[in-house]
Amino acid sequence: MSILKIAKLGHPVLRDVAKPVPVEQIPNAEIQRLIQDLIETMREYGGVGLAAPQVHRSLQIFAVEALAGSEQSQRKETPLTLLINPVVTVTSERMVEDWEGCLSIPDLRGLVPRYQEIRVQAFDPGGKAVNFQASDFPARVIQHEHDHLTGKVFLDRMRSFESLAFLNEFNKYWHQNHE
Ligand SMILES: [Zn+2]
Numbered sequence: 001m002s003i004l005k006i007a008k009l010g011h012p013v014l015r016d017v018a019k020p021v022p023v024e025q026i027p028n029a030e031i032q033r034l035i036q037d038l039i040e041t042m043r044e045y046g047g048v049g050l051a052a053p054q055v056h057r058s059l060q061i062f063a064v065e066a067l068a069g070s071e072q073s074q075r076k077e078t079p080l081t082l083l084i085n086p087v088v089t090v091t092s093e094r095m096v097e098d099w100e101g102c103l104s105i106p107d108l109r110g111l112v113p114r115y116q117e118i119r120v121q122a123f124d125p126g127g128k129a130v131n132f133q134a135s136d137f138p139a140r141v142i143q144h145e146h147d148h149l150t151g152k153v154f155l156d157r158m159r160s161f162e163s164l165a166f167l168n169e170f171n172k173y174w175h176q177n178h179e
Helices: 029-044 136-149 167-178
Strands: 049-051 061-066 078-090 095-102 105-115 117-123 129-135
Touching (some): 029 049, 061 136, 095 136, 095 167, 105 136, 105 167, 117 136
Antiparallel strands (some): 061 078, 095 105, 117 129
16 A cells, blocks of 8 residues: 555646546456555545545545544544445535635635535445435535545635634634634
């Protein structure tokens, strides 16, 4: 396994629409290796999610994981979930605002509205179809990562840039007020 280089905002790969993975190719060594490298890279950099375009591979694959002890863990623990060709359907029109950051946009945080409840249909790393409901923090992370597959970043979803803050200033002025 390897830790991969992360594409930063401005790299055109982050604005491309990612291609679906042909389902019969999911077991292929190349895809399986990419899956393992995505997970390893996400953990190395302390991300709660990482999408293939963020490691310069324009494919519809992403990982999410938030464990106890991470920055976001007080909200909800999210076990490792690896999704291929995900389709996200909004199941409640209700939106909630919360803070997001992104490994491709280092050291920035901003308030982003997301749907509170979604349904996800996708394939897992074994090529098996999965279908589940997600709400709150896991739903937020899935929507953030799914956006990466359509060439969007969290800045595109912000209602206003007034909350945009560098990490130091976020920790100093904002963090405590939103626990
Ligand atoms: Zn991101």
